[in-house]
Amino acid sequence: MNSSRTLMCQAIDIAVSSAPLAERRLQLGETLRRLLGAEIFVSYVCDPQGPYSDPVQISMGEDALEDYDRHFRHVDTLTPRLFERHRTSTVAPAPDPDDEFVRDFLHRRDMYHGVNYFAAQPAPGSIDLRLWRGRRARPFDTVDARVLQSVGDLVTRLWRPEEPRKPLSLTPREAQVVELVAEGWGDKQIAARLGISAATLRTHLSHSFEKTGTRNRAGLAAHFLRHHQK
Numbered sequence: 302m303n304s305s306r307t308l309m310c311q312a313i314d315i316a317v318s319s320a321p322l323a324e325r326r327l328q329l330g331e332t333l334r335r336l337l338g339a340e341i342f343v344s345y346v347c348d349p350q351g352p353y354s355d356p357v358q359i360s361m362g363e364d365a366l367e368d369y370d371r372h373f374r375h376v377d378t379l380t381p382r383l384f385e386r387h388r389t390s391t392v393a394p395a396p397d398p399d400d401e402f403v404r405d406f407l408h409r410r411d412m413y414h415g416v417n418y419f420a421a422q423p424a425p426g427s428i429d430l431r432l433w434r435g436r437r438a439r440p441f442d443t444v445d446a447r448v449l450q451s452v453g454d455l456v457t458r459l460w461r462p463e464e465p466r467k468p469l470s471l472t473p474r475e476a477q478v479v480e481l482v483a484e485g486w487g488d489k490q491i492a493a494r495l496g497i498s499a500a501t502l503r504t505h506l507s508h509s510f511e512k513t514g515t516r517n518r519a520g521l522a523a524h525f526l527r528h529h530q531k
Contacts, residue, residue, distance in 0.1 A: 309452075312329060330358075330430070333430065334359060334360075337432055339416075339433060341410075343433075344356065344429060345428070345431075371519070373401070373406045383419060389453065390446070393413060394413075407433075414433065414440045418452075420453070421454075426461075429453075474505060478509060482518050483525035506518075
């Protein structure tokens with residue numbers, strides 16, 4: 302009991318802190334993981350299409366975020382249903398050979414029992430809180446859901462929504478580079494195709510990473526596929 306009370310106090314302290322939002326989200330995620338006995342924490346910012354922007358994660362992996370952005374968000378029917386409830390939901394999706402998202406994304410990463418918080422009145426800039434346990438763990442219960450609902454409602458009231466970062470426009474040459482990256486071309490192939498040096502290509506890639514807010518080629522490819530930039 303004392304441990305739970307201490308962790309709840311830590312969550313409140315994080316909610317009222319003035320640290321950068323991404324830092325607060327990660328600090329809160331680690332506290333919630335310990336408080337609710339979860340293995341994985343993920344948080345997204347709501348954009349005009351739904352809860353898909355500016356993700357942070359603990360123990361899921363950046364590669365999983367990239368896989369989700371590039372492909373699995375387009376076959377994910379679970380998250381939109383939870384999002385439309387505008388509250389905290391517990392979920393334990395059963396194995397389904399016809400559900401690619403559950404089969405190849407959630408269960409492949411040992412995400413079997415979830416509790417997800419979405420704001421009652423989501424708007425661009427609002428955040429969600431998602432926690433997952435593995436196959437051998439017990440499902441989240443109504444007490445867990447009430448705890449997450451309380452914390453989620455608190456940060457929704459206290460944290461001023463920040464609009465998701467809007468990518469800067471790419472130059473025509475940068476857009477060409479990004480498109481070829483998305484098609485799987487290597488650096489030497491791209492340089493030869495566009496008639497530019499390796500150093501110039503690196504400059505275009507660096508600018509493209511900065512403008513799109515991505516960190517690597519996989520993220521850049523996902524950005525292109527999402528926005529159909531050409």
